[in-house]
Amino acid sequence: MPDSDLLSRFPRVRLMNGPTPVQRLSRLEVVLGPRLKGVSIWAKRDDLMELGGGGNKLRKLEFLIGQAKAEGCDTVVVIGGVQSNFARLAAAVCARVGLACELVLAQMVPRDSEIYQVNGNVLLDRLFGARVHVLARGDDASAFAAGRAAEVASSGRKAFVAVLGGSTPVGCLGYVDCAMEIAAQSAEMAVTFDTIVIPNGSGGMHAGLVAGMVINGEDPSRIVAHTVLSPADACILSTVEKVNAVLGLLSRQERVEPSELNISQSQLGGGYGIPTIPMVEAVKLVGSSEGLLIDPVYGGKAFAGLLSDIEGDVIQPGSNVLFLMTGGSPGLYAYADALNDE
Ligand SMILES: *Cc1c(COP(=O)(O)O)cnc(C)c1O
Secondary structure, eight states: OOOTTTTTTSOOOOOSSSSOOEEEOHHHHHHHGGGGTTOEEEEEETTOOSSTTOBTHHHHHHHHHHHHHHTTOOEEEEEEETTOHHHHHHHHHHHHHTOEEEEEEEOOSSOOOHHHHHSTHHHHHHHTTOEEEEOOTTOOHHHHHHHHHHHHHHTTOOEEEEOGGGOSHHHHHHHHHHHHHHHHHHHHHTOOOSEEEEEESSSHHHHHHHHHHHHTTOOGGGEEEEESSSOHHHHHHHHHHHHHHHHHHTTOOOOOOGGGOEEEOTTOTTSTTOOOHHHHHHHHHHHHHHSOOOOTTTHHHHHHHHHHHHHTTSSOTTOEEEEEEOBOTHHHHHTHHHHHHO
16 A cells, blocks of 8 residues: 555654664574464564654654644643653654643652652653653643643743643554554565554554554454553543544545454553563563563563463464564663562
């Protein structure tokens, strides 16, 4: 589906240096040995981008910042959790393109340690020059952000307010593009990925990928997502809604049903941002076998899901798996306590 016109009518600021690589995790395969049951594992390196430490939110920000600039905004107000990768990357992008940036960081995770509150992503937010508002537990982030936008407007400027995870239909376009990239790389490598493993947080990445695959005529249930934020039922419904909104935005007739999406809550544990033992093991396994970093909130739980799905034969023995590495390594520093003890 080389429909290069698909996304061309949307304003876009280029933030990436071309397609991200797909690499075989050969050392990890050796370390897993018979536990692997002949499965081959590749990684799509969306953690490997030059701006702001990289990560999946840069794909969304290409379109969101394009939209903000097209609407004549000079300030970006972002809502996120304290350790939001989206907030950190929005701050970096604003520095790069010359927009003012305000981050409204909510206490979404029950972690009060000093490293969680000031290290990791929050440290970088400040280095990238953003104005950071760390809210108290229970504060209403949307109301606070609306207040900041009104204040910006009263001084004759114009704010673009970005929602949690940047998962509006426009933000999701970044992952429609990624679905096209994966299809092209799969063809070039002559490898069919039977399963694509991803985390699902705010659902925008999953929704964009599904929309892109549907447009490509591919089966979106090949994506096995592990929810890290909401229970699976709610996650499926909200993700389906986003997929269909993206297809509508692209003037496509296709629509998806909840039964076409594959979302598991087996790795959710105590909830968003709460460490689990399988997450810690997965972060350590990927680090020690490949020298690669996956994050404690998203990638660690998704990779733990991949391992448990190989063990449970949810992933077919001998099949090809693509793990989408989404970045977020600054979060590791905020979780040093959990990663050291467990
Ligand atoms: C935000 C994020 C995700 C999840 O993407 P959503 O679109 O919110 O589902 C996965 N990995 C990392 C590192 C993230 O920052």
